[in-house]
Amino acid sequence: MKNYDIKIDSNLFKAYDIRGLAAEEIKGHDELARRVGRAVVELTKADVVVVGRDMRKNSPEMLKALIAGITAAGADVVNIGLTSTPMFYYAVGAQFGGADGNGAGIMVTASHNPKEYNGFKLVRGNLLPIGEGSGMEAIRDMVLAGNFTDKAEGNVLDIDVREEYVAKHLDIVLRRDVGAPRIVYDAGNGMSGYVTPGLLKAYGLERKSKKLFFELDGSFPNHTPNPIKLENLTSLIAAVAKEHADLGVAYDGDSDRVGFVDENGAPVRGDIVTALIAPEVLAEYPGAHVLYDLRSSRIVAETIKAAGGLPVVTRVGHAFIKAQMRELDACFAGEFSAHYYFKDFFNAESSDLAMLMILRLMKRTGKKMSALVAPLMRYHHSGEINFTIKDSAGLFKAIEAKYSSGAEIMRIDGLRFDYPDWWFNLRASNTEPLVRLNLEAQTKEEMDAKVAEVTEIIKNF
Numbered sequence: 001m002k003n004y005d006i007k008i009d010s011n012l013f014k015a016y017d018i019r020g021l022a023a024e025e026i027k028g029h030d031e032l033a034r035r036v037g038r039a040v041v042e043l044t045k046a047d048v049v050v051v052g053r054d055m056r057k058n059s060p061e062m063l064k065a066l067i068a069g070i071t072a073a074g075a076d077v078v079n080i081g082l083t084s085t086p087m088f089y090y091a092v093g094a095q096f097g098g099a100d101g102n103g104a105g106i107m108v109t110a111s112h113n114p115k116e117y118n119g120f121k122l123v124r125g126n127l128l129p130i131g132e133g134s135g136m137e138a139i140r141d142m143v144l145a146g147n148f149t150d151k152a153e154g155n156v157l158d159i160d161v162r163e164e165y166v167a168k169h170l171d172i173v174l175r176r177d178v179g180a181p182r183i184v185y186d187a188g189n190g191m192s193g194y195v196t197p198g199l200l201k202a203y204g205l206e207r208k209s210k211k212l213f214f215e216l217d218g219s220f221p222n223h224t225p226n227p228i229k230l231e232n233l234t235s236l237i238a239a240v241a242k243e244h245a246d247l248g249v250a251y252d253g254d255s256d257r258v259g260f261v262d263e264n265g266a267p268v269r270g271d272i273v274t275a276l277i278a279p280e281v282l283a284e285y286p287g288a289h290v291l292y293d294l295r296s297s298r299i300v301a302e303t304i305k306a307a308g309g310l311p312v313v314t315r316v317g318h319a320f321i322k323a324q325m326r327e328l329d330a331c332f333a334g335e336f337s338a339h340y341y342f343k344d345f346f347n348a349e350s351s352d353l354a355m356l357m358i359l360r361l362m363k364r365t366g367k368k369m370s371a372l373v374a375p376l377m378r379y380h381h382s383g384e385i386n387f388t389i390k391d392s393a394g395l396f397k398a399i400e401a402k403y404s405s406g407a408e409i410m411r412i413d414g415l416r417f418d419y420p421d422w423w424f425n426l427r428a429s430n431t432e433p434l435v436r437l438n439l440e441a442q443t444k445e446e447m448d449a450k451v452a453e454v455t456e457i458i459k460n461f
Contacts, residue, residue: 006031006032008031008032008035008143008144010140010144012032012119013136013137013139013140013143014131014132014136014430015131015132015136015317015319015430016121016129016131016132016317016318016319016430017111017119017120017121017122017129017131018036018119018120018122018136018139019110019111019113019117019118019119019120020117020118020119021116021117022056022057022058022110022116022117022118029058029061029062029065029118030061030062030064030065031065032062032143033061033062033063033065033066033069033108033120034065034066034068034069034072035069035142035143035146035148036066036069036106036120036122036139036143037049037065037066037067037068037069037070037072037073037106038069038070038072038073038142038148039138039139039142039143039148040070040104040106040122040130040139041070041073041074041075041104042073042142042148043130043135043138043139043142044102044103044104044124044125044130044135045102046075046102046103046104046125047075047076047102047103048075048076048077048078048095048096048102048103048104049070049075049076049077049078049103049104049105049106050077050078050080050088050091050092050095050103050104050105050106051063051066051067051070051077051078051079051080051105051106051107051108052079052080052081052082052083052087052088052091052107052108053081053082053083053107053108053109054082054083054084054107054108054109054110054190054191054218054253054254055082055189055190055191055194055216055217055218056108056109056110056115056117056118056218056253057115057218057219058118059108059109059118059218062108062118063079063081063108066106066108066120067079067156070106070154071153071154071155071156072148072150072151072153073148073150073151073154074151074152074153074154075154076154076155076156076157077154077155077156077157078091078095078157078159079156079157079158079159080159080160080161081158081160082191082194082216083107083161083191083194083195084190084191084192084194084195084254084255084256084351085107085109085111085121085191085254085255085256085349086165086195086255086256086345086348086349086350086351086352086353087161087162087165087191087195087255088105088107088121089105089123089127089345089346089348089349089350090161090164090165090168090345090346090348090350091105091161091165092105092123092125092127092346093127093345093346093348094161094164094168095125096125096126098126098127098346098347099125099126100124100125100126101125101126102125103124103125103126104122104123104124104125104130105122105123105124105125105127106120106121106122106123107120107121107254108120109121109253109254110253110254111252111253111254111256111257112224112225112226112252112253112254112257113253114220114224115218115219115220115224122135122136122139127322127346127347127348128319128322128323128326129318129319129322131317131319132319132430133319134319134323162194162195162198163198165195165198166198166199166202168345169199169202169350169352169353169356170202170203172342172344172345172353172356173353173356173357173359173360175202175203175204177359177360177363177364178203178205178356178359178360178363179359179362179363180204180205180208181205181208181245181246181247181359181362181363182208182209182210182243182244182245182246182247183205183208183209183210183245183246183247183248183249183359184209184210184211184212184236184239184240184243184245184247184248184249185200185209185210185211185212185214185248185249185250185251186212186213186227186233186235186236186239186248186249186250186251187211187212187213187214187225187251187255188213188220188222188223188224188225188227188232188250188251188252188253189213189214189215189216189217189218189219189220189221189222189225190216190220190225190251190252190253190254190255191216191251191253191254191255192214192251192255192351193211193213193214193215193216194216195255195352196214196251196255196352197211197214199352199356203356210239210243210245212235212236212239213235220253222235223235225251225252225253226252226253226257227250227251227252227257227258227259227338228257228259228270228337228338230267232250233248233250233259233261233267236248236249236250236261237261237265237267238265240261240263240265241265245263246263246362246368246369247260247261247262247263247358247359247362247369248260248261248262248265249261249355251351252338255351255352256339256349256351257337257338257339257351258338258340258351258352258354258355259338260273260355260358260369262368262369262370262373263368263369263370264370266370266373268369268373269297269336269381269383270334270335270336270337270338270339271292271295271296271297271299271300271334271336271381272297272299272373272376272377273334273338273340273354273358274292274296274300274333274334274335274340275297275299275300275303275304275376276357276358276361276372276373276376277332277334277340277354277357277358277361278290278300278303278304278307278309278332278334279303279304279306279307279309280357280360280361281331281332281342281343281357282304282307282308282309282331282332283307284331284344285331285332285343286308287308287309287310288309288310288329288330288331288332288343289309289310289311289312289328289329289330289331290304290309290310290311290312290330290331290332290333290334291312291313291314291321291324291325291328291330291332291333291334291341292304292311292312292313292314292333292334292335293313293314293315293316293321293334293335293336293337293413294313294314294315294316294410294412294413294416294425295316295335295336295384295425295436295438296313296334296336297376297379297381297440298379298423298440299376299377299378299379300334301313303376309331312324312328312330313410313412314333314412315412315413316335316336316337316413316427316430317430318335318339318341318349321333321335321341322341322347322348325341325343325347326347329343330343330347331343336384336438338351340353340354379440379441379442380440380441380442380443380444380446380447381438381439381440381447382437382438382439382440382447382451383438384436384437384438385436385437385438385439385451385455386429386432386434386435386436386437387434387435387436387437387455387458387459388433388434388435389434389435389458389461390461391461392428392435392461394461395426395435395457395458395461396414396415396426398457398460398461399415399426399454399457400415402457403417403424404417406419407419410425413425413427414426414427414428414436415427421441421442421446422439422440422441422442422446422447422450423439423440424437424438424439424440424450424454425437425438425439426454426458435458437451437454437455437458439451439454
């Protein structure tokens with residue numbers, strides 16, 4: 001197969017995926033897709049590669065070229081077509097049994113990014129991501145060089161795994177356990193609009209549900225599909241009030257993030273959702289490890305301990321979390337950014353399983369979401385505050401000099417300083433040119449004062 005003479009930007013290759021502006025940075029995206037497919041086969045020695053795509057405008061073309069590259073490298077393709085990221089993970093896990101071996105998966109998606117973006121998520125057959133330090137550098141070098149040799153062409157099998165995906169969830173959370181709450185779902189014109197209807201029907205939730213923006217549209221005409229940003233929840237909050245709903249649920253573009261709004265229209269932070277779900281999972285796995293990222297409130301570790309689990313703090317990012325879950329045989333993990341990982345789901349994310357766990361908790365306790373959340377709001381958290389910094393190295397040096405005395409210091413992801421009454425984490429983003437601050441204190445007054453204090457130092461850089 002001919003490799004066309006195109007210039008591919010090395011900056012497309014990120015810590016967790018390959019991603020960029022579809023019209024500007026991914027010029028010649030068909031050739032990029034071909035090369036990515038061939039490089040993944042060469043790296044993993046895969047005999048079979050599972051592929052799928054989201055609903056973005058040029059995703060069909062990129063998937064077609066990706067398949068051409070994989071088959072030219074001699075591997076067979078299992079093409080599941082349109083898919084959410086959790087359903088893609090299910091297909092890879094089901095194909096290879098979540099085991100090590102010669103298998104891989106590639107999904108064409110730009111996740112929660114705006115409409116201008118597209119890219120690829122890469123995983124091995126065991127569902128461990130191909131990312132920074134785990135193969136992305138080799139993929140980048142092969143793609144940039146473009147030196148590939150054609151082999152006997154592989155075969156392509158087209159399948160639809162939606163029914164299997166729903167059945168997997170029914171195996172974990174029984175239909176009778178979720179009750180019949182009134183729920184508003186916001187798919188954000190993303191892939192949840194393709195997958196969630198089958199779940200709602202299977203769980204008997206269709207009749208009392210209100211669906212917003214379920215039409216697949218990669219231009220995202222209603223709002224950017226990122227539920228951790230408040231401005232993207234305005235339609236959901238209004239609909240929860242209008243429908244007198246018990247819960248609001250919002251998904252991102254590829255449906256691997258899920259956000260929640262209580263019956264009063266108040267958004268629930270991702271780390272608080274982790275604290276809600278952890279005891280539910282620990283009931284099935286007593287004494288197991290539960291992972292949470294270092295941006296999370298202290299209430300998360302306290303709740304895990306109270307439920308008999310072993311809390312383990314991790315760095316941010318699914319590549320690191322999935323590897324650590326396997327190492328510790330953890331039963332569950334949650335991120336501040338609203339990703340939730342389950343042992344029962346190949347140690348991968350399922351936004352749908354997280355939603356079902358919340359419904360099961362509400363049914364089991366007979367409590368509304370606000371009542372479940374209230375006891376967990378013991379501390380005052382700043383939320384994630386982003387800064388564009390020119391001299392990040394100088395900033396981290398100055399912060400460490402200022403705050404080291406009297407603090408417990410964690411360096412697994414940026415810097416986290418823990419004092420008796422407050423803590424903060426400052427870290428460089430793995431996906432954007434930003435520095436991110438998270439801070440928590442015993443009182444709102446102390447939290448506000450400390451945020452102002454740290455922000456003043458950051459602004460000097």
